Amino acid sequence: MSFLTYAPLLLALGICFVPVWLLRHANRGGAQAYFVSSHATRPEVVRNASIAYALRMAAFGPLLAWGASGELVPALIGSASFGLGVYSIYVLREPLVEFVDEALRRNRSITVHEFISQQHGNDRRVRRLAASLTLFALLGLLVAEALAVAAVLDAALPAGSRMAYPLVLATILLAALNATGSGHSGVMHSAQLQLGMLYLGLFGSTALLLCLHLSALMSLPPQGTMAILFVGVFCALTLFYRRSKYVDTARIESAGTSRGARVLGRFGKILNIVISIAVVLVIVLAVMELLTARTSTLARDTAAALHGARVPYIGLVALCAASLLYPLVDVTNWQRLAALRKDASAGDAGPSRQAAALRSVFRIYAAESALVSVFICTLGAIAVIAIDPTGGADGLRSVVRRLVVDGNEVTVLLLPLLLLLVFMLALSTMSALFSASLCTLGYDVLESAMKPNGRRVTRLAAGGLTAAVAGALWGAETFLRISFASSAFLALLFAFCCAQLTFAPLVLGPVIGRRLGFSGTVSAGWALVILGVGAAGSAAAIIVYFVTGMEAWLWAAVPACLGPGIVMFVIARMSCRTQGGVE
Secondary structure (H helix, E strand, O other): OOHHHHHHHHHHHHHHOHHHHHOOOOOOOOHHHHHOOOOOOOHHHHHHHHHHHHOOHHHHHHHHHHHHOOOOHHHHHHHHHHHHHHHHHHHOHHHHHHHHHHHHHHOOOOOHHHHHHHHOOOOHHHHHHHHHHHHHHHHHHHHHHHHHHHHHHHHHOOOOOOOHHHHHHHHHHHHHHHHHHHHHHHHHHHHHHHHHHHHHHHHHHHHHHHHHHHHHOOOOOHHHHHHHHHHHHHHHHHHHHHOOOOOOOOOOHHHOOOHHHHHHHHHHHHHHHHHHHHHHHHHHHHHHHHHHOOHHHHHHHHHHHOOOOOOOHHHHHHHHHHHHHHHHHOHHHHHHHHHHHHHHHHOOOOHHHHHHHHHHHHHHHHHHHHHHHHHHHHHHHHHHHHHOOOOHHHOHHHHHHHHHHOOOHHHHHHHHHHHHHHHHHHHHHHHHHHHHHHHHHHHHHOOHHHOOOHHHHHHHHHHHHHHHHHHHHHHHHHHOOOOOOOHHHHHHHHHHHHHHHOOHHHHHHHHHHHHHOOOOOOOHHHHHHHHHHHHHHHHHHHHHHHHHOOHHHHHOHHHHHHHHHHHHHHHHHHHHHHHOOOO
16 A cells, blocks of 8 residues: 555644643643643533543444444444443432542542542552552553554555554554643543544545445445435434534643644644535435435335344343443543533532533533444445445455455545544544553552652553553464454453443442432442452453353353442442441
């Protein structure tokens, strides 16, 4: 492939680093400035960054493969559950907001681990065990993102090339540099730009695929009709509620009137216009596609596309449970909540306006991230009907290989857009994961945030984390034989999430208990047991999978984590009630 294929990607990566450069001196105000926000961050930036983080590259391959094989039910279940899980943060916000506000006032940890520790005995051991489980989960998720990028690069590069691993390492280093260079503020501002470029790659690729199918004059299979109907409706809704503002173009406050801030604002305005053009083009092409189909067959084809699922039933249960509960225990969402509350406390808005702003952020975050996940699934169906790659179940790898071989006028544009989409998905998620890891290390493990040399200790820890990700990536590529586009890869992703899903009973207990008028807390000893039992249950299921090779056991990691943890929490509450209180 020529240099022009990678030129848009290199330009995009350079532009994404501009906010990090502008904010490099803005986080010298202590732990909050580095781990939460160095200045007042607009809610639009927090919302866009959160959506970009939720659209993981590791889930992109399985979603695309489900769409390619016409298997839309798992994508719909997982996406809807994730949207409900995100919005539940707003519904259950009162104790979370009170905790975050108090932590910000006293310059203490704002993480979910500190919340669990305070609610259940205020024991440092609980906080450190929870933080250690989070670091394990984040390490696994970082490796999963890197493996997904490596799989796509392996398909895009010439056969026999050994450049995939060095390029993936460069991506890891860039994500680590984003997180360490300017703290959480730089990550959020960079991620919201990455969302815009991600949308450009997503909508632009969809438009070109529809052009290919229209030019071939082929009939639509059931999943194709469903996919085109969905992308047309979604793009129309996006154009309406986004109002051509996919990227926030306000100048970065701490950057002042610098030339870089002005150029970045102009770039954002141009990017918004280009994305809107791509969205309108998708709508027009989708209407043209549907006009060629008979109206009487639309309902029948839609019903046929939603029929059945090859994912095991336990996989559907795991998809629903993990997607619903993970947003509440994800430390990144607690960082974003703290950034919003820090901004609110610094301003003069009243409680009603603060609640309205919080509702707006989480409502759009929940709805848009869920709908875009379904959009990605339907993109797989469109790619199959437009390109008809051999082995369509292999998803993105097959599409990329076909585009490398077929070098016509459309595919020459399509491949750079797909690469842009892939790298923006990965970089936005990996940068947020690195930032969350540093926050966990600085506040809850090393407690370097409270020390005079805390910044240096944190950056040394970041170097160690980067080396650990690189080493784990090498080991996974050498010994892990799971296809990136398979449902087993997604199950492995959820298995890593189990380390944080063990927090669910300890977070939901006090939160729901407060709404219902009872104490949902347990003693520190019981909290340690609940965390340990949940982690052991998921680990046992994963070990059985590697021994037997049965995918169902990998999906079983989620119920094996949540089930014993919830049972132990109920036993702990009954024990506390019998003893007349909580230790």
